[in-house]
Amino acid sequence: MTNPEHERWVVEADGVAADYSGLIALADVDLRLPAARLTAIIGPNGAGKSTLLKLLTGMKKPLRGSLRVCGMDIHTARRANAVAYVPQETDIDWDYPISVRDVVLTGRYGRSRQSGGWRAWLPPRFIGASHHDKAHAAMAAVQVDDLADRPIGALSGGQKKRVFMARSIAQEADLMLLDEPLAGVDRRSERIIIDYLKEFVRCGKSVLMVTHDLPTVRDCADWVVLVNRAIAGVGDPEEMLAAEALEKGYHRIEHRGER
Ligand SMILES: Nc1ncnc2c1ncn2[C@@H]1O[C@H](COP(=O)(O)OP(=O)(O)OP(=O)(O)O)[C@@H](O)[C@H]1O
Ligand SMILES: [Mg+2]
Secondary structure (H helix, E strand, C coil), X not given: CCCCCCCCEEEEEEEEEEEECCEEEEEXXXXXXXXXXXEEEECCCCCCHHHHHHHHHCCCCCCEEEEEECCEEHHHHHHCCCEEEECCCCXXXXXXXXEHHXXXXXXXXXXXXXXXXXXXXXXXXXXXXXXXXXXXXXXXXXXXXXXXXXXXXXXXXXXXXXHXXXXXXXXXXXXXXXXXXXXXXXXXXXXXXXXXXXXXXXXXXXXXXXCCCHHHHHHHCCEXXXXXXXXXXXXXXXXXXXXXXHHHHHHCCCCCCCC
């Protein structure tokens, strides 16, 4: 894809591979994704979609290759709070009573540390009024503000998803990575999340969203990446969701066992 001068890349990957104990999960990732788009990441189970997002957060180190997000290396992007992440697994068994408000306030931690001061090292609820206001606005954006005082462990799966989304919104990142944010949420919540993401992109920010919901991809994605142990295709939804591209992308799993 050509890159007109005004266009920014939000992801730049060259020769990236990732493994788990020597078993290759993703290989040959050469990818350029334009900023200010809602990009959907699709592909079959076990294709490496979550692994790709974990590489972009810095939670997982690539086996080889180089990666940049928002024009920065991963370490710098992390320190700049440029990347927010909603993980796929929100079914963590919370056995201690942290409230929804405190979970969302953790999204402000990086920002409060950036602005310095002793408050940054206190528990979330002491980090200062401006951070509380941002957290409240984030909860309101995905309509979980009425759950603020509830313990996170007492929420349903779909409610938890929206709380993690609020934490990510509170972070005010330039790039949001969302791993199946629509799985298990009802139609109304799905609409709220999609509308928020569209507005986020309209403001010049970028979204990478893993999903299995192809009709939603058709409706709202600007750009699509098809992953199947490697990058099986990149293009606009019309091109990538054509039967032929899907057939090719979903069925050609190459089993790479070695480094
Ligand atoms: N922590 C781990 N340890 C070992 N292998 C892993 C680990 N996480 C993922 N894998 C393996 O890496 C491959 C890619 O997994 P990944 O979670 O990235 O797939 P995915 O595309 O997100 O799948 P799904 O649609 O089911 O969420 C799979 O074969 C998986 O078994
Ligand atoms: Mg996954």
